[in-house]
Amino acid sequence: MTIRKVAIIGLGLLGGSIGLAVREHAAEIATTGFDRDPDVRAAAGERGLAGTICETAADAVRDADLVILCVPMGAMGDAARNFADTVPPSAIISDVGSSKQGVAETLAAALPNHTIIPAHPVAGTEQSGPNAGFATLFTNRWCILTPPADADQNAVDALDEFWTKLGARIEIMDAEHHDLVLAVTSHIPHLIAFTIVGTASDLEDVTRSEVIKYSAGGFRDFTRIAASDPVMWRDVFLSNKSAVLEMLGRFTEDLTALQRAIRSGDGDALHDLFSRTRAIRRSIIQEGQDDERPDFGRKDHGEKT
Numbered sequence: 001m002t003i004r005k006v007a008i009i010g011l012g013l014l015g016g017s018i019g020l021a022v023r024e025h026a027a028e029i030a031t032t033g034f035d036r037d038p039d040v041r042a043a044a045g046e047r048g049l050a051g052t053i054c055e056t057a058a059d060a061v062r063d064a065d066l067v068i069l070c071v072p073m074g075a076m077g078d079a080a081r082n083f084a085d086t087v088p089p090s091a092i093i094s095d096v097g098s099s100k101q102g103v104a105e106t107l108a109a110a111l112p113n114h115t116i117i118p119a120h121p122v123a124g125t126e127q128s129g130p131n132a133g134f135a136t137l138f139t140n141r142w143c144i145l146t147p148p149a150d151a152d153q154n155a156v157d158a159l160d161e162f163w164t165k166l167g168a169r170i171e172i173m174d175a176e177h178h179d180l181v182l183a184v185t186s187h188i189p190h191l192i193a194f195t196i197v198g199t200a201s202d203l204e205d206v207t208r209s210e211v212i213k214y215s216a217g218g219f220r221d222f223t224r225i226a227a228s229d230p231v232m233w234r235d236v237f238l239s240n241k242s243a244v245l246e247m248l249g250r251f252t253e254d255l256t257a258l259q260r261a262i263r264s265g266d267g268d269a270l271h272d273l274f275s276r277t278r279a280i281r282r283s284i285i286q287e288g289q290d291d292e293r294p295d296f297g298r299k300d301h302g303e304k305t
Contacts, residue, residue, distance in 0.1 A: 023135070034054045074231075093117070
């Protein structure tokens, strides 16, 4: 199976980046794009996020070999139903959401006669919208495919090849396991960031201006994460509720143990924890998944965090 035409539904950060990456790395693949917001469609046309920007999703998917839904997870069902009558029976239906079990069920219900292979490119920034995308977003980043057990292997291989062309590294994973892993590595960290930034803003004895004025690097890193698209993350937590609550329970237990160590003056316990977490950071750098610069790219190298 060869993918010659890709329809991108949703032209924000991820959808736009897919279009730009195809243009740069796989120019032989034709692209069409649609977004329900006319202003986004106009901006996408100006940036060339797809070869053809369509006025309807139904037009975008005609003759497509691959349809990629790049919309919030809460909108997946409606988005799929909007093009159900025109998408070719042979087309692969995929997505870019960070929760997979719920998406697979939603798309299967909307398009019961199609090949559905959910995918999650583990890449992104806190920015959103049609002007946020860039062609190298997926370079050397993981893209996790979660095909159902009965998926056509030719379709899985074709989707694997597509993402590989865009620079991604491919991992095949069970959807349930994916959701548990991402709850730890992405969803809970975002939940913590949203919470700590909100707490700092709400403190009655520290004004908001002081929080902003005296922000050290650590807090600023939290605010970067907390600036992520609120609609997308609302849907992430609701769609991956079970795994998030399971990992949140574990995190709460660990936080209680840390609180106990601080209260009792147990320096050995604190040192052991911080040493283990430091080693994890080094492993991430060795894996090539982040920058080893101590300032994370900030100009003020000497700042304390």
